[in-house]
Amino acid sequence: MKRFIILLLLASAMLGVAFAQFEGVEATIVTFTGPQIAEPLQRRSPDFEALTGAKMNVVTVPFSDLYQQILTDVATNTNSFDGFVFAPQWMVDYIVPGFLEDLTDRVAADSDLLWQDVAPFFRDFSSTFEGQIYTIPLDGDFQMVYYRTDVLEENGLEAPATWDDYINIAGSVDGQDMNGDGEPDFGSCIAKKRNAQSYWMITSVWGAFIQSQGTSQGAFFNTDTMEPLVNNAAFESALDVYLATTEFGPPDELNLDVGDTRGLFTSGRCALSIDWGDIGTLAIDPTTSVVQNKVGAVILPGSTQVLDRDTGELVDCDANTCPFAVNGVNHAPFAAFGGWSGAVNAAADPLVKDAVYAFFSYMNQPAQSNIDVTIGITGFNPYRVSQFENLPLWITAGMSREAALNYLGAIRESLNSPNMVLDLRIPQNQRYQQIVLDTAISQLLAGELTKEEAMQQIYDGWQEITDELGLEDQLSAYRSTLGVQR
Amino acid sequence: MRSGGRPEGTLQGPDASQTRRSRSLRERIGSWFDRNAGNVFLLPTFLIVLLLSIFPFLVSAYLSLSRIRFVRGGFEITFVGLRNYRKLIKGSEKRHFLGVFGDFSLISWLILIVFVALLGYALWRYLRSGHRISAAGVIYRIITFSILSYGMWYLLKTLSSGGRPGTLAVTFIYVFLGIGCQYLLGLGLALLTTQRLVGRRFFRVVFLLPMMITPVGIAYTFRMLTDTDKGPINPIWKLLGLAEVSWVTSPWGARWAIMIGDIWQWTPFMFIVLLAAIEGLPEELFEAAHVDGASRWQIFWNITLPQLVPVSVTVVLIRMIEAFKIVDLPNVLTNGGPGTATESLTLHSFFTWRALDLGGSAAIAYMLLIVSLFVGISYANLLQQRAQR
């Protein structure tokens, strides 16, 4: 611990020299109503003020309305906020009209940021659009599979490597008592509630079937034609997996959001779950968890067959079809939502912009973020390479050595994967995902649609939006987010 | 457009000749105010409502005919004509908005025939009533009745086997079933608490409570309560051997969960208005009936109920206008799921709006406006006027 305090002091001293110029500057930063995310911002803003003189007011908005409210605010030129802490998934809707400040030069000039220490995916994809940097990551978000180490061990099972394994495990442990209350518990809990997180879950499943050639290949559209990749054998396999998991889930799984599945998992009622990094830190918190050190994490399961984009059929993995496969299994970890990031309002005062940037940089620097990512309440998950090497930090936070190694290993494996799936970031992505995809998946789960109807409905719905917004524009935006050069 | 109120008040503005005697400025202003008292009373409200509503009305109307898009340097609104509406009625949103039509069963046919017969009877009664019949009135009624029959046909079609109600039909279900239950419960409770029972004031206050809670709060409370896993009904559920069954994952179970929340919240409104109405009925009526030896049931059926018709009509109209906008409960309880089973029109519009499809969202809102305006006007005209007679 001492080492970090010294480090902190050292960093503070350096910062003090670097940023003393913000005396009297005041800025408003908006994020959603915490305690997560808002808590560390509020906690650290007095320290930042002591260092630089800039006062950061953190205001909050309910999570479900954050996107709309920020956009309304900037689009009508109200500009109540100087900085935003939001999901980089939304950024294209803000960048295209010119609402966000380009931070490329500031990042390049900022040596305290240790930008190279930020995991490559977040540097090159998550915070970047058309080669320019617009957001500073504060949180690393991608999905993993969590499993109960004790339950799997008792049954002589290994952590799932493929989605078939996932279903087999879920099926064989479903109905066992996993928390000692004498009641049967569930094989798998996935948040399948409509208009919640369900569409990220299904994307986590389909990623491995559809994307195999690296992040730039994209998992939503064909990068040449903008044709949706949702009406083919690979997508159908993913739907089969998704439907199969429902059989081993709680009876009201269709009405569970991640809050519910996290509760179920940490109260020991599920053997498997798909989630962001949060379960890892929630599971070590004695006020919420009865499964301390019984939780393992693993990179999202993969597939031994992937989509051949020319034929729309599944083909077996080999060196050509799955260049990044591990043991013949193609993994495609999904950076769902993208991790809370800071962005600067382009319409703010120049000095205020600098101050807001300095604040995000301060939050991002290892001295601060390496501590914040181990605290459950911050909602921050690790995103820096150095954060995986600081094992003591995680053990201090309450993890056993094995659990910490296991958790960090899964994160590191996901983050280092060159085949990470980037969340959809083209303009109006909310319509593609939250409206069309989410509704069709929900109708499929509820039995309102067959698989074929659901795939057709997503395909048609996506085509319709693309036509409405202009095929060329959407295609070039899609390629830009994936870093594809023309 | 005729509304339903009663005949106008009988006081006319003060006689102008009386007030023209004095000359001083102050008195002249005073007399001007006296002469225009009617306008002074009404105009502030009229102007406030007009100013704050006409702008949103027009803007939404325009948005519903356009499409919003973010381009370099800001946003761009393109006029697209009726395309947003066409999408709902004919295009890709049709199955979502209107639903899927199923096959008519014998029962559906029976319900439809009975419904049409009732409307026909109402028309016949109007024609036989003798007074105040006009050609316009007849044509107006025929058109209204045809649209109502068509609406019934639509509802039955989506609710029959093989069909699936769209958000429009779901909203109708919420409005009619919900208000029906609320009215009956409210009336029953009001009758119970007008008896001279010890502790009735306690019950009256308790029964008012649900109305006081913020709708968002109620929605979350009911989400806790309806959770079959960690909610309070879990043991009962297990006792019934339903541990593996969840009501919120079946369409009708989920709809009922939402309607129960709605009924819980809004029965108090019906209750308090009807309670006051019953308390206000002239005592002599009851005494006379009691002396004549009428049974309680006869008193209720022949005296209380007819007296309650006018206030019932008003209170149902107010509730109807609010109920068409139901959004918090389905949004929080089920998010419109499973599938689209519990999605109301306002929620449909809200989801679309949240994804920044402002045009599509405004079009749905305007469809809602048209439908509830039609239902409201025909209801006011056909029932309220009768109630006043």
Add this chain to the structure above:
Amino acid sequence: MQPIRRLFQSRSLHKPSPGTAIISYILLGIWAFIVLFPLYWLVVTSLKLPIQVIEGPFYLPWIDFDPSTHAWTYIFVDVWNDTVRPYINTIIVAIVSSVLALLFGGSAAYGLTRFTYRPRLAAIFTFLGLLVLSIVAINLGLDWRLALVVAVAVFLLLLQPISKRFQRSLGNNDIAFWLISQRILPPVAVVIPIYVLFQRMGLLDTLTALIVTYMAVNLPIVVWLMRDYFQSIPLELEESAKVDGASPYRVFWSITLPLAVPGMVATFLFVLVFAWNEYLLALFLSTADAQTMPLLVAAQNATRGPQWWYMSVLILIMIIPVIILAIVLERFISRGLLVGAVKG
């Protein structure tokens, strides 16, 4: 059979027979349980630790589980500053907007029951036509101030000749129906325009914006309910006062209003409850300073799922003032609506 029959025989008009009383109590008890149980569940949940909420249903503090005041301390100590401001805002906004709505709406309702209005159709159409024209003109690049002045001038010029030529007009009931129809459009459809309106006036994130909006939204309901009460007040009193030379305002203020106080109290409660609980408009019209309590409740649903324990505390502290008000006003409500309901 005979004893049973006697059990249900009522001896007086209002005093129910013992049998009826027992059945009534059973039914009242059932409904009271239905009403109170969710509230009880809120109280219990507010006393639970997160793990106790997640693990399954526990019903009785001290018996089922050990109650904890962690949620109450969090709201009242840790984030007290973030709670007390919305709380005060809610109180100010709800009371001021309801009083104003009652004042304006009440006098409008009085006007609608005591005077005859004949708004000319022609004038309405002229107004609408000019409105559309000026919007088109503004879209084509005309300055909006100029457009407004021109439109008002033309309207005033045209008003007299047109009204003389076309005599068709609407009546009081049409005005009332128009008012209530303003409540039909769902808030989603109006929230962005209202936001832009207040943004142009520089009133965003102020209590004024919320007060004005809630007042306007509540006016139709006030007019509708108050119309019923005024209608049921006998006209003789007012007429005799008028014969004595009292002005219409004096008649309204010192004769009609006192008679309608119970009805006004009831209406006030309805309207207050609405302003107290409104969510979507408050969300957009306030960002930091003017936030109200419903926002705080909704905000407890965060990325980690709803924080039931905090939410329960907030809901409970939100309803306490309204419950007290309901207890105080209950006697007025029943007598209040009583007056209005005689004729419906």
